[in-house]
Amino acid sequence: MLDDKDFIKSCDVPGPTKEAIRAIILYKSEVTSKDKVVDCGCGTGGITCEFSQRAGEVISIDTDPEAIDVTSKNLKKFGLGDNVTLINDNGSKALKNIKDIDIAIVGGSGRQLENILDIINENLNSKGRIIITAILVDTKVEAINKLKDLGYNPKIMEVNVSNGRVLDRGVLMISENPIAIITAKKR
Template sequence: MFKDTDFIKSCDVPGPTKEAIRAIILYKSDVSPTDKVVDCGCGTGGITCEFAKRAGEVISIDTNPEAIEITSKNLEKFGLGDNVKLINDDGANALKDIDGIDIAIVGGSGRQLENILDIVHEKLNSKGRIIITAILVDTKVEAINKLKSLGYNPQIMEVNVSNGRVLDRGILMISENPIAIMTAQKR
């Protein structure tokens, strides 16, 4: 796993997804070296970099050109990217040209979550997996309801990671951003 502090960051681009969250996403994805992974809303590329080490092909999408640029720099920094395609476009539009998806990770949807999930559902291979991360309660409810309407049996996990800092008088625990990780597998 890459350390959070190793990533190139920007004030204008979200990320990277925290190391502990990336670890859970990797575990839940059950990624294999032959999998085709789509990272929709890649931000600074934290998830893209982790999957680039483990999957056969990674396609990362973001509407923000700066996010694509920073993801590219992070891939280069870690010596990755030969198996990664970066697309500067909105998720729904970019997904229309991608077939045979084994794992779809949706971290940013630009208010198009239901549309993106409809397209992912059509493009997902048999036994393919969907992973959605969300911090807004409304997005969590929208994701779960949409997955159910598509015939999935979604699971949801709320994660709140706290890291400690040792002080003279004790240990201060500092909470990282809480996030929900929703997973579903095509039947």
């Protein structure tokens, strides 16, 4: 796993997804070296970098040109990216051209989550997996309802990682942003 502190960050781009969360996402994805992975809403590229070390092909999409630039810089910093395609575009538009997806990760949807999930569902292969990370309660509900409408049996895990800092009088546990990880497999 890549260390959080080693990532290039930007004040204007979210991320990277925390290391513990990336580890859970990797585990839940059941990624193999043959998989085609799509990272929709890649931000600074934390998930892209981790999957590029394990998957056969990674396609990362973000509407923000700065996000694509920071992801590119992180890939270069870690000596990764030979199997990564970066797309600076709207997720719905870019996903229409990506067929036979093994794993789709949605970290950002630009308020187009239902449309994005429709397109992913059409382009996901028969054993494909969907992973959605969500911070807002509304996004969690929208994701679960849409996946159910599409015939999936979604599972949700709320994760709250706390790291400790040793003080003179004890250990202070500092909570990092809670996030839900929603997973679904094609039936």
